[in-house]
Amino acid sequence: MPPASSSAASDSSRLAPSGLWRDADFRRLWLGQTASQLGEHTSLVVLPLLAVLTLDATAGQLGVLRAVGQAPILLLALLAGAWVDRWRTRTTMVLTDAGRALALGAVALACLSGRLGMSGLLVLAFAVGALSVFFDVAYQASLVRQVERDRLLRGNSALEGSRSAAQIGGPALGGALVSLLSAPIAVASGALFFALSFLSIRRIRRAEAVPRRPEHPPRVRHRIDEGLRFVVRDPVLRAVCLASAAFQFAFAATMTVYLLFLSRELHLSGTVVGLALAAAGPGALLGSVLAARLPGRFGHGPVLVCAAALGDGVFLWVPALHGSFAVALPALLGVGFVFGFGGQLVNVTMMAVRQAVTPAGMQGRAAATITFAGMGLTPLGSLFGGCLAGEWGLRTGLLVAAAGMMLSPVVMALSPLARLGRELPTPRGAPTGG
Numbered sequence: 001m002p003p004a005s006s007s008a009a010s011d012s013s014r015l016a017p018s019g020l021w022r023d024a025d026f027r028r029l030w031l032g033q034t035a036s037q038l039g040e041h042t043s044l045v046v047l048p049l050l051a052v053l054t055l056d057a058t059a060g061q062l063g064v065l066r067a068v069g070q071a072p073i074l075l076l077a078l079l080a081g082a083w084v085d086r087w088r089t090r091t092t093m094v095l096t097d098a099g100r101a102l103a104l105g106a107v108a109l110a111c112l113s114g115r116l117g118m119s120g121l122l123v124l125a126f127a128v129g130a131l132s133v134f135f136d137v138a139y140q141a142s143l144v145r146q147v148e149r150d151r152l153l154r155g156n157s158a159l160e161g162s163r164s165a166a167q168i169g170g171p172a173l174g175g176a177l178v179s180l181l182s183a184p185i186a187v188a189s190g191a192l193f194f195a196l197s198f199l200s201i202r203r204i205r206r207a208e209a210v211p212r213r214p215e216h217p218p219r220v221r222h223r224i225d226e227g228l229r230f231v232v233r234d235p236v237l238r239a240v241c242l243a244s245a246a247f248q249f250a251f252a253a254t255m256t257v258y259l260l261f262l263s264r265e266l267h268l269s270g271t272v273v274g275l276a277l278a279a280a281g282p283g284a285l286l287g288s289v290l291a292a293r294l295p296g297r298f299g300h301g302p303v304l305v306c307a308a309a310l311g312d313g314v315f316l317w318v319p320a321l322h323g324s325f326a327v328a329l330p331a332l333l334g335v336g337f338v339f340g341f342g343g344q345l346v347n348v349t350m351m352a353v354r355q356a357v358t359p360a361g362m363q364g365r366a367a368a369t370i371t372f373a374g375m376g377l378t379p380l381g382s383l384f385g386g387c388l389a390g391e392w393g394l395r396t397g398l399l400v401a402a403a404g405m406m407l408s409p410v411v412m413a414l415s416p417l418a419r420l421g422r423e424l425p426t427p428r429g430a431p432t433g434g
Contacts, residue, residue, distance in 0.1 A: 025206040032201035033139065036097055038173075039193030040132060043104060045174035045277060046186045047125055048259055049270050054111075054183050055118055063256050063386020067379035068122045070252065072130035074376035080137040081368020082223040085361065089142035090204050096135040097198035103127045104191035111184040133371070140351065140367040175274020227365025231373075236357050236425060237366065239415035240350060243408045244374025247312065250404030252381030254315060257389045257398045265394045266321065266328050276329070279336025280343070287344030295349050301412075301420035304349055308409035311342020315402035319395045353417070356424040 051057035051065050084092060107124050110116035177186035231237045262268045262276060287307070295303045314335050321328050358366040388397030412418055 025204045028200050028204050029142070032093070032097075032197040032199075032204075034197075035193045035200060036093070036135065036197035039100065039104075039190040039197065042174040042193065043128065043187075043190040045274055046178060046183075046190060047107075047121065049175065049178045049273070050111075050183050050187070051118070051121060052259070052263060053178065053270060055116075055121070057118065059256075059260055059389040060386050061118060062260065063382050063384075063389075065118075065122060065125060066252065066256055066382035066385075069125040069129040070375065070378040070382060072126065072133045073371060074379060076130055076133045077137065077368045077372035077376060078224045078227070078365075079368075080134045081227055081365040081371075083134065084137050084141050084364030084368070085223065089138040090201060092138035093135055093142070094198055094202050096131040096138075097194045097201065099131045100128050100135075101191045101194035101198065103131070104187050104194065108184040108188040108191065111182075111187060137364055137368050137371065140355075141363040173274070175270040175272070175277070178270045178274075180271065223365065227362060227369045230358075230362055231366055231369040234357060235416045236420075237354065237370065239411065239417045240354055241370050241373040242415070243308070243411040243417070244350075244370060245377050246411050247308075247405060247408035248374045249377040249381040249384070250401060250407060252378040253385030253388060253401040254398065254405060256382045256385030257394060257401050258315075258318070260389055261318070261394045261398050262332070268325070268328070272325075272329065276332040276336055279333040280340030283337035283340030283342075284344035285340075287341040288348055291345050291348035291352075294345070295352075296422050299421045300349055300353055300424065301418040304346055304353075304420070305409055305412045305418050307342040307345035307349070308412055309342075309406070311339045311346065312405040312408060314338040314342075315405060316399070318402065319399040352424060353420065357426070 047069070048062060048065065051062055055061075057065065103124050107116065107121065110120055173189065174186055177189055231241060259273070262273045263270075268276070291303075317331070318335055321331055354366065354370065355363065385397070385401055388400055391397075392400065
């Protein structure tokens with residue numbers, strides 16, 4: 001049964017940014033999310049490389065694999081939002097971590113037994129993606145239930161630093177394990193990270209301020225409809241949806257072609273591919289740190305538009321790469337760093353804006369609706385990227401996909417997001433039905 005309301009938790013029990021690292025529960029949350037993100041970013045590299053290097057997947061098959069892993073966003077995001085708004089985020093994150101550990105463990109066992117085929121990999125990729133949808137929605141709602149609204153930007157900056165650390169280590173570790181050891185070990189490493197996250201988040205003891213359940217709670221479909229209407233009617237959240245949709249579709253297409261371009265056009269090993277992807281990590285770490293300062297100095301709108309244009313535009317240089325390894329690797333590291341910096345600056349700032357304009361009882365559904373509208377297009381983007389690579393070639397396909405990423409900063413520049421100032425906007429009204 002759903003947990004009893006914890007809305008009576010006092011403000012003094014919430015985390016103050018100045019005391020984040022002195023709080024044992026925050027350290028457990030930080031460690032758990034870092035481990036979970038590390039497992040996710042390792043798996044995002046390992047599973048496609050496993051398909052390309054071990055199962056000899058074609059461009060079309062790789063696009064299908066990525067699309068299947070991303071399909072749960074389209075199918076389950078709205079349901080996840082309605083679920084999270086009624087349950088403790090800690091419970092959701094713990095259960096999904098356990099499930100992802102078991103799913104990746106099954107992939108490792110199939111590899112060891114020699115029974116892993118493309119169909120089995122597709123099934124397990126879907127399972128991991130489905131569980132990740134619930135974890136990510138809970139992750140986005142968890143901070144709002146623990147810190148004051150006027151400290152969301154700093155809180156997000158602190159927690160998003162863990163995502164940056166995962167981006168540094170995950171891709172490099174995944175590529176190195178696939179190249180130097182074996183596919184089962186590479187996959188098993190992701191399972192171990194999810195298990196560590198499970199153990200850490202499970203130890204959190206702080207009472208969570210779950211929105212109070214009404215005496216006659218509306219049905220799930222009604223709660224989902226409330227979330228959709230709330231986001232569509234809010235001009236800021238509507239702009240976030242459109243910008244996210246444009247970016248996620250084009251980015252999914254770009255990454256599908258990019259992985260093939262690095263391994264088959266530039267002839268880079270799995271280790272080097274991992275290093276190129278990991279370069280986004282240090283940039284993201286810098287972006288998460290500056291996200292706590294730049295919006296307050298230059299305004300949230302200008303930071304969003306400029307960071308998106310910089311981070312997305314840098315991929316336009318990649319199709320021009322030719323020549324030796326000594327030239328390609330530094331260029332790819334630079335591209336990854338700039339993309340990570342701009343992308344993380346956008347992520348932290350936009351998440352704080354979204355959280356600030358959304359009432360507490362709508363946080364899960366608002367996050368899920370934006371995830372559905374944005375990342376729900378990633379399966380189509382992955383399939384589109386596979387078609388581009390197959391029909392137009394890797395170099396031209398990558399250029400077209402990368403150009404599509406520039407739609408996101410254009411949408412931001414033409415929307416109310418561009419006019420946001422130094423102060424976060426105030427919460428909008430929400431439906432009272434719960």
